[in-house]
Amino acid sequence: MQRQDATEQTRLIEKAQTLLQQGALEDARELLLREGFEQGDNPLLQNAYYELIPLGETLQARLDPLKTALQPPYDEASVKAVAAIVKEAAKASNKVTHAWIRDPRVTDLLIDALSHGNARLVKEAALALTHIVHRYFADYRVRAAFVPLLSNANKTLRRVACGVVGRWPDESIVAMLAPLTEDKAAEVRQEATKTLAGLEQENIPALTRPLFEDALIARLKDSEPTVRDIAAFGLGAHGVARAASELEAALRVEVSPLVRESIEITLGKLTKKTGQA
Incomplete structure (x- = not known):
C-alpha cells in the first residue's frame, strides 16, 4: 500500500473541507475513509476524519454502549456486546447497519479488544472485524x-486471519500463508490455500514464487x-508448468469427480501454454 506524500494529503483534506462547506458530508466522509483508511494507513488523513x-x-x-462494555475486566458483558455486532455484521449488507458500522471509531474499539480482551472476546472481536472488512469497511x-x-x-482465528491478511497482500504474504496450507485444521488449510490461489501475479514476489508453487503442489495430496480442488485451480490460474507431473499423478488416484475435472482443466491449460511457448 502506497501512502500519499504530505502535499497530496493536504490537498485531500482541503477537498474534504470544501465538500463539507458545500454540505456534501457523505462525499467528504467517503473521501477520507477511502484515502485515509482503505487505501492505506495515513495518520494525517485519519486525524482529519x-x-x-x-x-x-x-x-x-x-x-456509547460499546465503549462502556469494552472496559476492564472485559467480562461477559463485553463478549455479548461484541457478539451482537458479529450477528448484525454477518447479515446481508443493508442501509441500517451501514449507517453506523462503516466508521473507524467502531473498528478502533474492536482492534483494541483484540489486544486487551480474554480469549472469547478476542474471538468475537476478530469475527466482527472480519465481517466488517469484507462487507462494509476495509479498514487497512x-x-x-x-x-x-x-x-x-484457535483454528477459527487462524482461518479468518488468512482471509483478512490476504485482502491486502504485500511482499510477505506468501511467506506468511504458505505454512498455514499445512495446518492441522482442514478449514485453515482451505482458507490459506484459497487465499494464495487467489493472489494476483504481481503480488507474488519472484523470491517467494517457488514457495508459492510448492505450497499449492503439496495440497494436491491433501x-x-x-x-485439492482449490490447489488444482490455483496451479492452472497461475500457469505453474512444473506442476504437470504432480497433477498427472494426482489424477491417477483422485476419487472426487469435481477434483478430477479441475485437474483435467488445469492440465489442459498447462499443455496449451507449453505448446504455445
Missing part, C-alpha cells in the same frame, strides 16, 4: 492487528477434496 466528520446520532447511539489497520492471529491456538 476524526476532526471533521461528526459522529451522528446513529453512530453515537451504538458507540485491521491487517496489522490480524497478523498475530495467524499463529493463534486429505480434503475441497483443498
